[in-house]
Amino acid sequence: MESSKVIHAFYNDDEVLMDAVKAVKAEHHHIEEVFCPFPVHGLDKAMGLAPTRLAITAFFYGITGLSFAIWMTNYMMIQDWPQDIGGKPSFSWFENMPAFVPIMFELTVFFAAHLMVITFYMRSRIWPFKEAENPDPRTTDDHFLMEIPVHDNVDELTALLSKTGAVEINVVDKH
Amino acid sequence: MYQFSGKLKTLSLALILLGAIGIAFSFWTAPKTIEAAKEIIAQQSSHGDGHGTSHEEVTKNEHHAAEETHHNDEKESHAKVESHGEHHDDAHAEHVFHQMQNKPWAAVYVALFFFLGITLLVLAFYASQRVAQSGWSVVLFRVMEAITANLVPTSIIMIVIVVTAAMHINHLFPWMGEGIFDPTSPNYDPIIDGKSWWMNVPGWAIRSVVYLAIWNAYRWFIRRNSIKEDTANDGGKTYKLNYNVSVGFIFLFMISESMMSWDWIMGLDPHWFSTLFAWYVLASLLVSALTVIAFVTIYLRSKGALPGVNDSHIHDLTKFMFGFSVFWTYLWFAQFMLIWYADIPEETTYFVARFTEYKLPFLAMLVMNFAFPILLLLNSDFKSLPWFVVIGGFVILGGHYIDIFVMVMPATVGAQWSFGIAEISSLFFFLGVFIYATFSAFAKANPIPKGNPFLVESEHFHYYNIEHRGEGSGDHH
Numbered sequence: 224m225e226s227s228k229v230i231h232a233f234y235n236d237d238e239v240l241m242d243a244v245k246a247v248k249a250e251h252h253h254i255e256e257v258f259c260p261f262p263v264h265g266l267d268k269a270m271g272l273a274p275t276r277l278a279i280t281a282f283f284y285g286i287t288g289l290s291f292a293i294w295m296t297n298y299m300m301i302q303d304w305p306q307d308i309g310g311k312p313s314f315s316w317f318e319n320m321p322a323f324v325p326i327m328f329e330l331t332v333f334f335a336a337h338l339m340v341i342t343f344y345m346r347s348r349i350w351p352f353k354e355a356e357n358p359d360p361r362t363t364d365d366h367f368l369m370e371i372p373v374h375d376n377v378d379e380l381t382a383l384l385s386k387t388g389a390v391e392i393n394v395v396d397k398h
Numbered sequence: 399m400y401q402f403s404g405k406l407k408t409l410s411l412a413l414i415l416l417g418a419i420g421i422a423f424s425f426w427t428a429p430k431t432i433e434a435a436k437e438i439i440a441q442q443s444s445h446g447d448g449h450g451t452s453h454e455e456v457t458k459n460e461h462h463a464a465e466e467t468h469h470n471d472e473k474e475s476h477a478k479v480e481s482h483g484e485h486h487d488d489a490h491a492e493h494v495f496h497q498m499q500n501k502p503w504a505a506v507y508v509a510l511f512f513f514l515g516i517t518l519l520v521l522a523f524y525a526s527q528r529v530a531q532s533g534w535s536v537v538l539f540r541v542m543e544a545i546t547a548n549l550v551p552t553s554i555i556m557i558v559i560v561v562t563a564a565m566h567i568n569h570l571f572p573w574m575g576e577g578i579f580d581p582t583s584p585n586y587d588p589i590i591d592g593k594s595w596w597m598n599v600p601g602w603a604i605r606s607v608v609y610l611a612i613w614n615a616y617r618w619f620i621r622r623n624s625i626k627e628d629t630a631n632d633g634g635k636t637y638k639l640n641y642n643v644s645v646g647f648i649f650l651f652m653i654s655e656s657m658m659s660w661d662w663i664m665g666l667d668p669h670w671f672s673t674l675f676a677w678y679v680l681a682s683l684l685v686s687a688l689t690v691i692a693f694v695t696i697y698l699r700s701k702g703a704l705p706g707v708n709d710s711h712i713h714d715l716t717k718f719m720f721g722f723s724v725f726w727t728y729l730w731f732a733q734f735m736l737i738w739y740a741d742i743p744e745e746t747t748y749f750v751a752r753f754t755e756y757k758l759p760f761l762a763m764l765v766m767n768f769a770f771p772i773l774l775l776l777n778s779d780f781k782s783l784p785w786f787v788v789i790g791g792f793v794i795l796g797g798h799y800i801d802i803f804v805m806v807m808p809a810t811v812g813a814q815w816s817f818g819i820a821e822i823s824s825l826f827f828f829l830g831v832f833i834y835a836t837f838s839a840f841a842k843a844n845p846i847p848k849g850n851p852f853l854v855e856s857e858h859f860h861y862y863n864i865e866h867r868g869e870g871s872g873d874h875h
Binding site for chain 1: 713732734735738739862863
């Protein structure tokens with residue numbers, strides 16, 4: 224690592240932050256990370272991050288849930304212990320399908336939702352009892368923090384950032 | 399300001415004229431006597447087509463009981479079939495004769511209800527936007543107001559249908575038949591008689607007029623006062639008055655819409671009932687209404703008449719189209735599954751009629767109203783592309799026309815249904831009326847509701863996840 228110094232610029236408004244990110248990107252500086260107390264819509268696009276693939280995983284988790292529901296209802300209600308559903312003892316999964324639609328729907332949603340959350344946690348590398356990574360506790364309250372790696376251009380960056388409405392600018396060593 | 403172009407005016411008048419001629423023709427060619435009807439029946443069975451044969455099955459199982467009450471539960475029908483045995487053919491011919499006479503009426507009624515309902519739900523959606531004090535939709539207010547102008551002509555035609563039904567000129571509603579409430583008559587129907595506190599002609603006609611009066615009164619008021627808002631400059635006094643009146647309308651609308659769906663649609667099958675039917679009709683009309691708002695908006699924007707509208711507004715309308723398509727399917731399935739599960743004859747008749755005679759439109763409608771919009775409009779990026787919205791919207795509107803079609807037709811024309819001159823002409827006629835009413839109303843007011851306090855918010859509306867590509871997008875942000 225040639226440089227372990229980073230600049231931390233603090234903002235106290237999401238609109239100001241958005242404009243600041245755009246200004247920094249316009250000057251072709253790399254933004255390492257932005258820490259926010261709440262999700263800011265459009266921030267990922269402004270930072271130039273690749274679009275999330277979480278939606279694609281959600282689709283496949285949903286398909287998995289649907290398949291599981293079909294297998295489960297068929298195994299429980301038709302194969303293992305055949306049951307008379309609403310006076311329709313046809314013992315055919317398809318003919319009793321309307322009764323299983325709520326189960327298929329619920330398990331599709333259940334799988335998609337839970338597995339998507341777990342995937343998100345894994346991708347974000349967070350898990351129970353993990354120590355927080357954000358460099359300043361104020362980013363969990365009312366401040367936004369933009370982290371920019373420094374390559375011998377502290378003065379230039381500081382000047383740029385102070386123009387964008389940063390309320391505090393610190394140069395720190397990153398370990 | 400927008401000008402109702404001569405081309406469009408000619409188109410709408412041509413549609414009205416063409417439709418009127420077609421409707422007149424279908425009334426003219428409907429059989430006038432039983433003999434004429436018998437001839438057609440003989441022709442149909444000699445052709446041996448799908449309709450003729452499947453019709454026989456349905457008649458055996460379902461009809462017969464009283465010629466005017468088309469749907470009875472099966473057990474009752476069978477009991478009477480035995481006693482009526484030898485009169486079967488004559489009774490059958492008379493029954494089919496009534497269905498054929500009903501056909502042009504039913505065709506007009508389906509198209510009328512479709513357009514009246516869409517217009518009504520546009521009005522209700524508009525009222526909901528005022529009640530919610532929503533910011534995004536303000537630039538669409540004049541579009542919605544213009545569409546509601548169609549409420550006046552459709553209400554007048556609805557009153558004609560109501561009066562002719564009450565005078566027994568048309569026989570759309572089987573419970574209005576002769577002797578239904580008379581215990582000494584062979585047509586006596588104890589089930590309907592038990593509902594006579596609600597199902598009686600004077601009550602029905604008065605209620606029908608009251609619904610139309612409520613809706614038209616609100617429309618007249620809010621259109622006038624919305625234009626007043628533009629120049630009022632009274633610190634939001636007019637705006638608050640409009641808000642309060644809209645709250646009252648939403649309340650009255652929910653009640654009158656529910657009762658309207660029982661009186662005008664569920665009453666066609668007087669033995670059958672479903673407690674979520676009002677919601678089901680509401681969902682069908684609401685998704686169609688939002689599609690129509692999107693269509694008119696896209697058209698007017700392409701003509702440059704809506705400078706404040708950007709891609710995010712289209713995106714939001716399409717999200718509603720998508721969402722309410724799912725909502726409609728949810729209600730469709732909820733109604734179907736409970737009836738399928740319980741399997742009570744008096745409830746299943748509704749679906750038996752639709753799964754036998756109307757299988758194709760009934761199942762096609764599920765694909766058009768659910769599967770297609772889901773697949774086409776799921777992607778966020780597609781929701782603001784006019785092409786996708788128009789293609790999806792056409793399928794949605796077609797699907798919900800079919801939905802109304804299979805709500806009305808099985809009870810009124812039974813196996814005699816077809817999609818021919820009568821149905822197409824009725825659609826043309828009401829489409830022409832719709833275009834004329836909507837665009838001439840839109841030309842009469844400033845397309846931007848200048849006095850609305852949320853106008854600026856609406857003009858700057860930008861859904862964070864999409865890029866603006868369409869007309870007027872350069873003006874914002």
